[in-house]
Amino acid sequence: MRNIVIYGCGGFGREVLQVIHAINAEAATWNVLGFAVDPGIEHPETVHGLPVTSELSTFGDDPLPDVVIAIGSPAARKGIATRLGARGHAFPVLVHPRAWLGENVRLSDGVIICAGACLTTDIELSDHVHINLSATVGHDVEIGSFSTISPGANISGNVRLAEEVEIGTGASIIQRIPVGRAAVIGAGAAVVREIPENSVAVGVPAKVIQTKSDPA
Template identity: 30%
Template sequence: MKKKIIILGGGGHAKVVVDLIQRLDCFEVLGIVDIDKNKIGSSLLGINIIGSDEMLSEFSPKEVCLANGIGAVGSDSLHGKIFEKFSRMGYQFPVLCHPSAIVSSSVVMHEGVQIMAGSVVQAGVIVHKNAIINTRASVDHDCVIGSSVHIAPGVVLSGGVHIGANVHIGTGAVVIENIYIGESSLVGAGSVVICDVPSFVRVVGVPAKELI
């Protein structure tokens, strides 16, 4: 019997999550909820937006699991906050891994991790809860990805990179081997990171430098 699931958020990332879940064919999608009540009655890829977040109280955590369809942008994103809110209420978030992703059997993926189409995740990688490894990202051996991190499309992480919680690595960024990126920092799209990044900063450019 398929596990019942509800998707949180009705935007662009939710559309990608819907497509992923449909390809897995192991969940019964009951619908999508979104904080924007104007979206109620519309749909994404044939899945109806059935209400706002408040209606989840109608479903017991024993009856349904949740998928985080809210995209993560920046260190203070709703993606992390909504995961923590519903986790505290007892809801579970399954790991979602696209069939086209290449993921080593030694990779450790915690609750709510999403691995999107075409991504490559190599041996020894640890991905903590609620992290996104987005389309065609490459994560090499022994990287550690913190909770609620967003590795955006096309990012390349060389081996041994450690990323703290709530970090956003922008589209197409490159991080060389053994770099540490502190929590709640942001790496701009297309940047090349060649030295450690402190917590709570923004870095951009080639090579990446802190924005003052």
């Protein structure tokens, strides 16, 4: 079994722990050492019986544990991945056994796919993409690094999502629609036209209501 640390001990961190438990029920794969959080973040001493620490080095470096980043914010996830990757941590792919993946679905480092998700065929998920509970992804879709697909969202065929996109719970994107970098699609929205980068779009059909400032 390989040692693994879950970065983030909130709700999604606890859900990721359940993903790991489900994987281990199929075949003993992961030894969960505990949870890690950023320094200065208030946290409990334990979560589900596992220790929580702001010092990842607490878990040792011989061997260096793998890390799964269970943080919802794409920007925060990107910062953590950059920092930990420089230290040499590996980011495994975690797929719940009750997710369904078709042929030619390519998963990059740090991807998490939760129970009930359905990905059909000829799909590419870049680094640290999160596909949450019961989300669907159609054929020939590309999802950029650090994007988050929330529970029950539906991504139709030939859709292109750029990096750091957030798709809200129950939102839908129709076929062949691109979504720009760091865009946010609100819960229940129906995206029927291109969404520019750094935009917040809500409603049916989805309309841009805000343009976020670009931190870069």
